Structures are given as structure tokens and as C-alpha cells.
Amino acid sequence: MDTGAIVAKLKERFAEAIGEVLYPNLDPQIVVDAQNFREVAEFVRNDPDIACDWLMCITGLDLPPQEKKKKPAKKTKDEQPVEEPPEEEPPGPYQVAAIYHLYSMKHRHRVTLRVVMEREGPHVASVAGIWPAANWHEREAYDLVGIVFDGHPDLRRILLPDDWEGHPLRKDYVVQDTYEIEGEQVRVPRGW
């Protein structure tokens, strides 16, 4: 089944939870609402026409608000430079996204689901019960981006030490000053 047919089938079952399809020419991603994500994931796995039994990867993505820059118009020598007040556009919301790359061994098609959440307190249902491969991938997304997966059996840091502060893959991450090793505060090196 191609992506159009899969999206149609999903929309027929979950009308309001399915959003648009991003990047249709390259690797289509279906935007899914965070509240209903668990039902959509179960449907994608169990429905015999979609049957995505293989979770390839879960990617955590930090989406800072897009700053809309206005290019100044080119001025000729005679014109006086005109002072135009810059347009005050409010920046978009700061979001994080979790992208689930799924594959179906039976039908040999790919489905990519994208869940976009608010950056302060991102929560989405865990799919570790549906695909056991998700266990470690969700721990990594929690560790590096800070997305909390509700219902995960053991959500703790996997790559960084357990008492590390912050989530490094966020765009405004600043590394902490000191780290405690055996009771002493050791300075964290900051590069050159």
C-alpha cells in the first residue's frame, strides 16, 4: 500500500487524530496527535493491511521556533534609506517531535509517524508494550531530548550518567559547570 492509501485508512478510523503528510516526495511522514497516539500505534501494528511489525527507529527532534527574517529591499544610490519598523511576528511555539519509523515485513511498505509536542513537559504514550524494540529507543529520546513516555516500564537515562542535568540535544542546551565524581565536584571541560 502506498502512503496515500495508508493515510486514507488511518483517517477513516481516527478522523481527528491524523494531521497532514509532510515531505510527500521524499520520505512521507504522517503527523499524529499526541493524545490518541497509542490507539493509532496499535492499529498500525495490528491491522492486516498495514501490519507494521518492525520498528526501525524512534528519533527525537528538537524544533526551535522558526525565526522569520525579512530581507531588506535593495536600495539604489539615489534613494534615501527608509527606516521601516521591523514586523513584529510572534515566534511560533517551541516544539519537540518524536518520529517513529516503521516497516511492514509482510507488505514491504514503510510508515513514518510524527508526533509533535510542546517543549515544556512533552508527554506521549509509550509503545514499548507494542514493539519491544521501542524500549531502548524511547529511553534514548528521553535522555537526549527530554520527551517523557508515559507507561514506559523503566524510563531512565541510558547514554548519559544517571545524575546528569539537562537534555543535550536541545538547541539551547548549556553544559553544566561541575559534575560530582565520588563526592567531589569536578569541572566539566568546555572545549576550546
Next chain:
Amino acid sequence: MPLRTEEMVLNMGPQHPSTHGVLRLEVVTDGELIVEVHPHIGYLHRCFEKHAENMTYQQVIPYVDRMDYLASMNDEFGYVVAVERLMGLKVNERVERLRVVFAELNRIASHLMFFASYGLDVGAQTPFLWSFRDREEILKVFEEVSGARLLYNYYRVGGLAFDLTPGMRERILDFLQRQLEPHMRELDDLLTYNKIFIQRTANVGTISAEDAIAYGITGPMLRASGLDWDTRRDEPYSFYPKLRFNIPVGRGEMGTVGDCWDRYIIRRREVDESISLIRQCLDGLPEGDVTEAIPRNVRPPEGEVYMRTENPRGELGYFVKSDGSTNPVRVKARAPSFCNLSIVNHVARNVLVADLVAILGSLDIVLGEVDR
């Protein structure tokens, strides 16, 4: 007086000859049998994904090599193919063929390293030196072509950094025919059908096909569990659509389907397939310039792509997100060893500690990939 039994926590610490890198396994044992295994990773975490956001696309390539340091050509291949797909860039046939030749040579080198270290794990010390003799010849080829023995920085987005040196093509073919094939047959006599080796590895650590798909296992481990899936044939990229090769699948010849011996024999047979692939690519290699399509500034259009390639350890996937500038916004590497290692708790139930070493060796993990 009643005997008191309790479970013991055994630490196979980050420094251990059999954990293939800095991996800490917290093993809870009941006597000699294992109850649970908790792997602790992160000792080699170098935040490659954060670094990649500050580099240009070509500058990410040395970082990408250092993930799976035993198969660097394959790491670079996956990344370069992903960025070229994002850009819609096509390369000429000489580049495609040479990329496949070096990726397959590195697959052979990585599998030789697997034979060496797996033999050492179960107690055989001679295959280590025999495999390294052949691996040394391959590393000499790589050094002559790219300048480095292990971390090459050789593939570029749009081509390769340098062309083959004169006479290299004949040297590779000669090496395959006169040295590698006879030595592989000797290795078969020594290790593969050795009765002690079979007793150590057959019927140990069996992974069924459903478990393998559920846990995201890929590569030789998935094929050993009976599933016929190879990314080179089923989602082909680069020059693979024009090549003919067989995919070895585990049949449980010495024990059950999906045990450690199956995982070993799949990798042994893959060496033969790689030799055949290299011969097909070098046969009829056209002339050309390998650097002609390398753009001066790599600026892919805005987009996100997830591209997967077949690493010796499994399926290496790259998620690359670009916003039109010279630096990628996000590069995520889906490492095969990361997913393969997550099954160790499920598999190592009620086995002896010595069997845990055999199972861990057959997963063929590289901690550089697991931690990135």
C-alpha cells in the same frame, strides 16, 4: 539447619576481555544460572549527534566513521547515500562500483575480526592470529587508497576522496583468490566444524524469528533466525540492484534455528558472498573521475530523510534533517548494535555464565555504535 539461597549480583564491568568494549553487564545469578542481565551502556558516548549540528555535511564524515570503527567504510556509505538522496545527487558508475567494493572489503575485515574475537571468547586462540593475517592485507589496501588503516574519511558526498592507486585492482583480485579463499577453507577446518566449538555454541541463545522482529534485530542475527531479509537486496541502494548474490539464511544445521552457531555460520557464508560481489564490481570497472560530482558547498534543500544500509552488524539507518543551510539540523544514526544489544536480557535467561559470554560474542556488538 536449612540452607539459605539468595541471588548474587555479578558485575561484568566496563573493563572486561569478553564484553567487546566498554559495556557493563549487571548479572543477577542464582548459583550458576542467570536470572537477569542488565546492560549499562554510555561509557563511550561522545555525543556525535550534537557535534554533527555544528559541522558541515562533509565534516560530519570523520565523526561517522568513529561509530562502528571496525566497519568505517559502511558507516560512511550509509551517511553519504542518505545525504545524496536528500540532495537528489547522482554519481557515476565508477564511484558506485568502488563504493561497493570498499564496503564489501570492510565487511570481510569486520567478519574476520568477529571470527577472531568469537574464537577467543569460547577459548580458541589460534583463529585470532589466522584471521588477523588476512585482515592485515585488507587494511594495507585501505591504507594505500585512503591513508588510514581503520578510520578512513574516504567517502564524500558526491564521490570518493581519492581514486584507486595503479595496480590496486589486480592486487585486490589476487589477494582474494590466492590468500583469502584458501585461508577461509583452513578456518573452516579449524573452527567452524570443530566439535568443541559446536558444543559451546549450538542450541545456545536461540532467538526466534518473532522475537527478532519484535526487538528490532537486524543483519546476520535476523537472517540466522530464519528470516530472509537483507537491505542490500530488499531496499537496494547504490550499485546493488545490478549485482547478483545469495543471502545465507539460518537453517539450524547444528542445533536449532537462531542459535549462536547459526549466527556464526551466516557471517562465515557472508564472507564468500562478499568475495563474489567484489569480483563482480571490479570486473568491468569503467574509467572515470571519482571526484567530479562532489559539490563545492553541500547545501541540501529543506527536508528529512531516513535511509538505511546494510552494515556488517545489521541495518544502519541515518535520519538526516536539513533546513537548506550548510550544516545539518539533526543527524540521527540508528545503530544496529544498539538494537541488537537490547535483546540480551530476554535471551540470557536460565543460562550459564559461560553461555552468556558465547551469546554476547555472537551478537557482535561494537560499543562505538551502541553509544555513539
